[in-house]
Amino acid sequence: MxxxxxxxxxxxxxxxxxxxxxxxxxxxxxxxxxxxxxxxxxxxxxxxxxxxxxxxxxxxxxxxxIDATFFTSETLDQTLKEMGYHTPNRPMQISRSGFIPPYQYLVTQLSVCFSRKHGHFNELSYRLMEVVHAVVQDKPYNxxxxxxxxxxxxxxxxxxxxxxxxxxxxxxxxxxxxxxxxxxxxxx
Structure with a gap:
């Protein structure tokens, strides 16, 4: 992928x-x-x-x-659910360990490439989830x-x-x- x-x-x-x-x-x-x-x-x-x-x-x-594409929080939450991640109260940071194994690898690789290295090693921001969403859903993204x-x-x-x-x-x-x-x- x-x-x-x-x-x-x-x-x-x-x-x-x-x-x-x-x-x-x-x-x-x-x-x-x-x-x-x-x-x-x-x-x-x-x-x-x-x-x-x-x-x-x-x-x-x-x-x-292309022009920058921004995804709504609802579309990002839906992608998270499709990836096996459950967010009962929409945290500010997303834990890599909350994904099912095939997506854990994908999320880890993307976070290594695109993370600014702020926050805890095991966390992703919703901004980084835009990149994950674009890859998983095969959506155009700048x-x-x-x-x-x-x-x-x-x-x-x-x-x-x-x-x-x-x-x-x-x-x-x-x-x-x-x-x-x-x-x-x-x-x-």
Missing amino acids: LRQSPFGFAISTFIWIYPTLLQEFWWRAEAIFQGTRMWIRSTVMNSVIILSEETLRVALQLNDG FSKFLMRDLEANMHTHKPFLIYPHFVMKVITSQLDFGGVTNWYPRA
């Missing part, structure tokens, strides 16, 4: 994560606003890197160039907009943390010009 999803390439391809490059990206990052659009510009290895919905869409091969909302919020923190390292690293490596050098990465 995950490999056939719109972000199957993004979560199934292997990429080396280099914390020094990510730290350099976030250390030099600045938010650029033009009307309602926002992107992040930084310099890594003397190359300008642009992080936007479009660069995420291209680097992660997402087929989500994953790059979801990621950019979190990246923008990350820019407004006092000290940005290394959010979505796998996805950001894909964007960085897709934009770096290595000049034919294959072993460009820093050695430990």
Whole structure:
């Protein structure tokens, strides 16, 4: 189910994560606003890197160039019930252990990819359930907009943390010009 999803390439391809490059990206990052659009510009290895919905869409091969889709709490609750999760009083956080086994794996994988790492390890937010709902119900969803909302919020923190390292690293490596050098990465 995950490999056939719109972000199957993004979560199934292997990429080396280099914390020094990510730290350099976030250390030099600045938010650029033009009307309602926002992107992040930084310099890594003397190359300008642009992080936007479009660069995420291209680097992660997402087929989500649609307006953001938001699902009502009723549709999310219905999906939760279909996944074997019972919510008698609609909690703010959803426990991964409340799902039946096939969905526990799916929810765990999606939360690893799309979670901002706030809250307890075993909890999901209703916002993250939008992603789960889109995958389970095979509904169109703008994953790059979801990621950019979190990246923008990350820019407004006092000290940005290394959010979505796998996805950001894909964007960085897709934009770096290595000049034919294959072993460009820093050695430990």
